Amino acid sequence: MNNITSNHYNLDKCNNCPVRDLSFCNALDNGALEEFSALSKTKSFQDGQLIFSEGKTNEYLGSVILGIVKIYKLLDDGRQQIVSLGFPGDMLGNIIDSEYNYFAESVGDTKICFYQVARINNFAESNPAIYRSILGKTTEQLGHAREWLLLLGRKTAQEKIASFLLLLAEHHKGDSPNQAFKIPLKRQEIADFLGLTIETVSRHFSNLKSKQLIREYAGHMLTIVDYDQLKSLA
Amino acid sequence: MNNITSNHYNLDKCNNCPVRDLSFCNALDNGALEEFSALSKTKSFQDGQLIFSEGKTNEYLGSVILGIVKIYKLLDDGRQQIVSLGFPGDMLGNIIDSEYNYFAESVGDTKICFYQVARINNFAESNPAIYRSILGKTTEQLGHAREWLLLLGRKTAQEKIASFLLLLAEHHKGDSPNQAFKIPLKRQEIADFLGLTIETVSRHFSNLKSKQLIREYAGHMLTIVDYDQLKSLA
DNA sequence: GGGTGAAATTGACATAAATCAAATGGCGCA
């Protein structure tokens, strides 16, 4: 995202952007909300498309509107760790640092709403609710990151897989408890999220299937058959 | 920290508290700083003393003044993961959540400055610099947490140990590059920070010593003999 | 100075997960 206004990004202004209901600006009163939303622009990304890179100037703050974004870090030799999954309503990036510290990539097709960091900072000076809201989002992300530290540092592969499936299920809570949903990540991405290899992930999926705790069919549609027992493994 | 005002905590007001130079309130102008600092109280803790617990009401925001605080999470069976080390100047807790999500414990003797969350929130409404400053601290902690996700998920035991030693060395940067310093954590705590067992930690310390990359003496005083080579292992 | 107990080290062995390698499955497309 070197230059968000360059025409190949196909931006369109989103005066009535869903971000209002989803995102960090929902703390504003109506007048301020109008003004703030006018600063935003949405953009669509395809599966695997790079959204921003470590080291690049932190010019835009994003808000995921549709789809999932993976935030990851790399070691020199290519080892990868996904440090966060951005679901709709989640904030992307921050308004503090001068550079991005991570890579962000679209998982499946996504839609993201962007705000200029400079303008947000400017706007927030006279609207503490913006700071407060962004602080809330950041604190939430810190909580998730620390939950994942516990998972990566202390859980077994089976526990990791179970926790991951329950995390996904959380994002379908509106549906019935055992509602089927599509696993949005490839096996390699799951491995990079859980600090495992693709083979270990695959083996434990097979394991859970043979134990009849989950069912998978038709291109990674998943049903959690026994939610409670899966939870006891996490 | 059930009740910070109970007398056994031995609180004393810190009108001229070092937190001013170290902490999240240094963004304020002098007038506001006076007012804000007056809300703080310092307290001392001994090695191993519990500072706050998961599930307790989030009544106080802390700022580490002296010593080191470990923030950790537990699994039901007692497995522990340290998710953050709080060094002087670091913020402890947050002003968003209604409950603490972690355990905090003193590593060695510490001194911590506390503010009432309710009063900070109140004060910040008319002082966006406070929100901004706390947001900066939180964003920084998120960055550290994600760096550690990479370490826990993808680094080998040797790389973890090397990274840990370099982290400690970072906090002695004022000194000469190869300045000796005391390792503040016990082996078990290092293990809980790195997602390893105590035996693995010990073995890799022995390893680094036999390779002459580090020296340890007189009660865990440490010298990094070959900084560059240690860095290449991290 | 010798005794005590916690912390750290070391050794022998077990095992979960990684690695290497092959087979299978699924999907778009000619």
Add this chain to the structure above:
DNA sequence: TGCGCCATTTGATTTATGTCAATTTCACCC
């Protein structure tokens, strides 16, 4: 229908780290 390309699964084997069990070190204190 069948080819080609990935993604996934499965199998065989290795290895890093965990586990269990002594032993050693060291700080502290009488």
